[in-house]
Amino acid sequence: MGRVILLLLATALGAFIVAGGRTGPSSLVAQEAPQVVTPFPITSPAGWPRGAIEHYDVDGLFEKINGKADAYIVFDVIDLTFAGYANPQDPSVYVDVYIYDMAEPLNAYGIYRVQRSGQEEAVDAGAEACRAGSAFFGRKGSHYVEVVGSAGSATTEARAVLGAVLDALPAAKEPVRDPAWFPDEGRTRILYARTNALGVESLGDAFLARYADGVRAAVARFASAEEAEAARAEAVETYEFLGTPAHFEAADKLVVGALGSKDPERLKALVAAILAKIKEGL
Amino acid sequence: MSEPVSRREALKRLGATGAAVAAVSGTALWLHGRRPRGAAPEPYALPSWAVAKPASAPDLVVARGSPAASLVTAALEEMGGIQRFVQPGDVVLIKPNAAFDRPAWQGSTTNPDVLRAMVAACMDAGAREVLVTDNPIHVPEGCFRKTGLGKAAEDGGGSVWLPRKADFGPVALPDTVLDGWEVFLEPLKRATKVIGIAPVKDHNLSRASMTLKNWYGLLGGPRNRLHQKLDETIATLAGMVKPTLSVLDGTRILIRNGPTGGSPDDVIDGNVLAMGTDGVALDAFGATLLELGVADLTYLQMAEQWGHGASDWMALDTREVTV
Amino acid sequence: MRIANVRVVSQVFFLLLFFACLYMATAPRISGFPTSIFLEADPLVAVAVTMATGQLYHIGATGLALGVILLVATMILGRIFCGWICPMGTLQHFVHWLGFSRTAKARLEGNAYRKWYWLKYVILIGFLVAAAFQILQIGLLDPIALISRSFTDAIFPVIDHGLRLLGLGGIAPSQTPVYAGAWFIGIVFAAFLLMSLVIPRFFCRALCPLGALMGVFSRFAVWRIHRDPGTCTGCNLCLKGCEGASDPHATLRLSECMVCMNCVEDCPHGSISFKFLPPQESAKPWPDLSGRRAVLAGLGGAILFPSVRRAGATVPLSGTPGWIRPPGSHPEADFLARCIKCDACIHSCPTNVLQPAGLEAGFEGLWTPILDMRVGYCDITCTLCGYVCPTGAIQRLTPDQRAGEAERPDGTDGPVQIGTASYDRGRCLPWAMDTPCVVCEEVCPTSPKAIWNKKETVVGRDGQERVMQRPYVDPKLCVGCGICEHECPIRGPAAIRVGSYIGTV
Incomplete structure (x- = not known):
């Protein structure tokens, strides 16, 4: 009996010592450096150090970009991160970087197209990028990026930063491309609207095209044919009430419309052409 | 009437009384007017640990590249070899910055790789022992553990000296703000060579914390009161410690939120390390890493004015090496 | 080996194991x-904390379930814990072995059952009824909490300082810790131990609520001491070494017997044995406590709730306690329903900031952990206090969870804030005396720093302008360290x- 107890005590001691060999409270060891998930490089390609990273959520967006914020909110912006790089020799030479997380690639496409006129010099970076003076704009995945160099002095650096930032951002699984629905002739821009396409509230999730003669066309997408038909009826009613020439047709889950010309035939022909291209695509 | 005591017994008893009286009186006489326990000891004047500079050797070496340990090796070689500074039998005291109980990547403390390489170099040069010490702000034991500096010191063959109350005593620095101040004396008394290794850090009050501010870690007493004259104190430290060698560890640079840091956003990879004997020159070079100039650093101007070094590091024999 | 000697080995083993736990329970x-295994294996902690919270707390595999295991062992073998394991019991045993009279007469008298030994059952009932009302005060007298607290606060610093004086280095990582009110904790502990010189195991026999709990459960024991009346000569020598004062010479008081086995060894006739299922009538199964006393004890426990908790003696009526709890602590009322005042957290704290509260944390808060920032500071990456807490009063967090970088079990997010700092501008050097300072900003550990400076031009008494850096606190960033x-x-x-409030509004 006594021996059994002594053996038990020895076992307890062994268990205690074995337990002591295991890892203990993690606060005693140095934590690993967290992987910094930021697309901002620590220094710019020319070695200019990065300033503090600023972070703005939807509510704080006005603080940073004032009235421009509304345009982003329409496209469901989640947040903006900002960081600046300055030339250590001359702080008046700088590059500022704005990265907008737009939640979805379509939103990034939409805000990019609204912000850019389409006349800018194209730049090969990300899904799409362009340049206006010493400012660069680009989109990739669900992000929209603006890189603003100090006027005249930081163009090269701004271009390099844009490339670095867009490279670091994740690409979309299915990149957004311009649809092939709109006839090319006289077309100036293709845009995207979450709602309110062609001034009709119910026309949502729509690609838009603008033509040199002022005509605007839209292809709005719906969850069902019934919804599409209802939206078409509302659009027709709206423009009949306004007395403005416009033409809308529904086709399955789509509504195709055009306006902006006094000639109803021009509008009808454009809608027919778009419908034909859509059918062709299918 | 009782029996009279015998002569023999009387002598014995009187002798015992006499011995007791003599012992008490003697002890009282011995203790009379002695210096009371706890009275401040004499202030101690620190010696200079500087060594003579060979004519061909540079004043300052800047090594760029990575890894950190190779920067130490390369810079030492350019300086004229560790043998210029450490001779066999030396007791080398290395003072890194271990001020905070934080991991090394946060950049608030000396890079342990730099310390390890320096300790190993001293041991290779034949040092009898290498003591690594600091009187940090956070709890010392935790600081040396979490920063990795304790392990680095031991890996290199050195040992960590944690501060104890008894290690501190007043320093003699007449006519300065630090005269009579409690200083971490014991390791300094034991050392025959002293090497400082300081990180490059942002600091709100003094603008920067580099090799001169690093000696703050040798101060004891209510040193937080010295912040009321921080620049003067740092400049005084430049005169208090005349090290054998000073190392400016810019392998990581704490560019903001110093001197504590805390976020990876506060740190950049500096990939640079400078070495020299003039802390003023080293700090003047280090200022450029923080995008500051000598004009921004009041303490540096004061230290130069008081003759503790030269801030124009470009005018010195400065050499660059790349790893 | 004689069974009583095996018991002595076991007692010494567990006392040393207890000391080893204390020694190990500090960083690094x-x-x-x-290290908290004695507290986790304490059945009274398991029962009372479960009554107060409705949950048998566990972290990892074991937790307070260990206490249930010990309770089950008690139901089979009797109060083996008291006689064989309990370090508080062993220490008393040691003290009375050292100093108690060794004459047979004194020992027979000392080990005679005294009728006021029912006191411990009253204490137990009072504490448990109070616990059912979420008022957890068992820690005042639970022997493991008591000895853990006493060693932590009163004895450990003395040993540490003594070792340092002898030049042997201390036990604490950096310097000898100091604890407010340790003298009182020490006096209480010493008094309990010294009472063993008057009556052996005075604390165990008269006061110990854990012993009382086990006394009740030992009623089911299937092995127990049995005296064979046929061979017994009535010499009463069995009483000479009876640790529990359980009347082995007459009808055994099962609830008092600590299974020390001394009677088995001391009986010259071999009449006493530790027997499997002995006849019922050779023992009194229930404690000697009248129903009226039990009811009064229950009422006493119940009245604590309206008189202490509701009357504002615990949590101030303003709702905000004036004291700061360790990081990860539950809200005050939930904290009090879990804290057993063992002070394991205080022992583990590397900066000495954790202090045993006197009455400043309210009546219920006596000897619970509060932070004194003048003594230490709370390292924002440290989570040791929660790691050692046996009852989860302080939740066990990882440094990431504390920093708000990982999800926490209670669903709160962001860095753990234990309080908020604010300036006393009438005393602050840059604010009141135009003297540069901002040490506070320098040491502020958050990134970005919660303390920030504004450069302000001030005109001094001498009419001269100077630029001062004046510090401000950003309450959103301040974690109260x-x-x-x-x-x-x-x-x-x-x-x-630092105040215990979080933020400003």
Whole structure:
């Protein structure tokens, strides 16, 4: 009996010592450096150090970009991160970087197209990028990026930063491309609207095209044919009430419309052409 | 009437009384007017640990590249070899910055790789022992553990000296703000060579914390009161410690939120390390890493004015090496 | 080996194991040692905390379930814990072995059952009824909490300081810790131990609520001491070494018997044995407690709730306690329903900031952990206090969870805030005396720093303008770690102090 107890005590001691060999409270060891998930490089390609990273959520967006914020909110912006790089020799030479997380690639496409006129010099970076003076704009995945160099002095650096930032951002699984629905002739821009396409509230999730003669066309997408038909009826009613020439047709889950010309035939022909291209695509 | 005591017994008893009286009186006489326990000891004047500079050797070496340990090796070689500074039998005291109980990547403390390489170099040069010490702000034991500096010191063959109350005593620095101040004396008394290794850090009050501010870690007493004259104190430290060698560890640079840091956003990879004997020159070079100039650093101007070094590091024999 | 000697080995083993746990329970020695195992295996802690919270707390595989295991062992073998394991019992045993009279007469008298030994059952009932009302005060007298607290606060610093004086280095990582009110904790502990010189195991027999709980459960024991009346000569020698004063010479008081086996050894006729299922009538199964006393004890426990908790003696009626709890602590009322005042957290704290509260944390808060930022500061990456807490009063967090970088079990997010700092501008050097300082900003550990400076041009008494850096606190970023208060050079109360409120509004 006594021996059994002594053996038990020895076992307890062994268990205690074995337990002591295991890892203990993690606060005693140095934590690993967290992987910094930021697309901002620590220094710019020319070695200019990065300033503090600023972070703005939807509510704080006005603080940073004032009235421009509304345009982003329409496209469901989640947040903006900002960081600046300055030339250590001359702080008046700088590059500022704005990265907008737009939640979805379509939103990034939409805000990019609204912000850019389409006349800018194209730049090969990300899904799409362009340049206006010493400012660069680009989109990739669900992000929209603006890189603003100090006027005249930081163009090269701004271009390099844009490339670095867009490279670091994740690409979309299915990149957004311009649809092939709109006839090319006289077309100036293709845009995207979450709602309110062609001034009709119910026309949502729509690609838009603008033509040199002022005509605007839209292809709005719906969850069902019934919804599409209802939206078409509302659009027709709206423009009949306004007395403005416009033409809308529904086709399955789509509504195709055009306006902006006094000639109803021009509008009808454009809608027919778009419908034909859509059918062709299918 | 009782029996009279015998002569023999009387002598014995009187002798015992006499011995007791003599012992008490003697002890009282011995203790009379002695210096009371706890009275401040004499202030101690620190010696200079500087060594003579060979004519061909540079004043300052800047090594760029990575890894950190190779920067130490390369810079030492350019300086004229560790043998210029450490001779066999030396007791080398290395003072890194271990001020905070934080991991090394946060950049608030000396890079342990730099310390390890320096300790190993001293041991290779034949040092009898290498003591690594600091009187940090956070709890010392935790600081040396979490920063990795304790392990680095031991890996290199050195040992960590944690501060104890008894290690501190007043320093003699007449006519300065630090005269009579409690200083971490014991390791300094034991050392025959002293090497400082300081990180490059942002600091709100003094603008920067580099090799001169690093000696703050040798101060004891209510040193937080010295912040009321921080620049003067740092400049005084430049005169208090005349090290054998000073190392400016810019392998990581704490560019903001110093001197504590805390976020990876506060740190950049500096990939640079400078070495020299003039802390003023080293700090003047280090200022450029923080995008500051000598004009921004009041303490540096004061230290130069008081003759503790030269801030124009470009005018010195400065050499660059790349790893 | 004689069974009583095996018991002595066991007692010494567990006392040393208890000391080893204490020794290991500080950074950086702790590693994986289950240093709170005595507290977790304490059935009274398991029962009372479960009554107060409705949950048998566990972290990892075991937790308070260990206490249930010990309770089950008691139901089979009797109060083996008291006689064989309990370090508090062993210490008393040791003291009376050292100093108690060794004459047979004195020992027979000392070990005679005294009728006021029912007191411990009254204490137990009072504490348990109070616990059912979420008032957990068992820690005052639970022997494991008591000995853990006493060693932590009163004895450990003395040993540590003594070792340092002898030049042997201390046990604590950096310097000898100091604890407010340790003298009182020490006196209470010493008094309990010294009472063993008057009556052996006075604390165990008269006061110990854990012993009482086990006394009730030992009623089911299937092995127990049995005296064979046929061979017994009535010499009463069995009483000479009876640790529990359980009347082995007459009808055994099962609830008092600590299974020390001395009677088995001391009986010259072999009449006493530790027997499997002995006849019922050779023992009194229930404690000697009248129903009226039990009811009164229950009422006494119940009245604590309206008189202490509701009357504002615990949590101030304003709702905000004036004291700061360790990081990860439950809200005050839930904390009090879990804290057993064992002070394991205080023992583990590397900066000495954790202090045993006197009455400043309310009547219920006696000897619970609060932070004194003038003594230490709370390292924002440290989570040791929660790691050693046996009852989860302080939740066990990882440093990431504390920093708000990982999800926490209670669903709160962001960094753990234990309080908020604010300036006393009448005492702060840059604010009141136009003297540069901002040590607080320097040491502020968050990134970005919660303390920030504004350059302000001030006109001094001499009419001269100078630029001052004046510090401000950003309450959104402040986690209440208190290093600003700790490092503030102002004598007396610091010019920046941490309050227990979070944020400002």
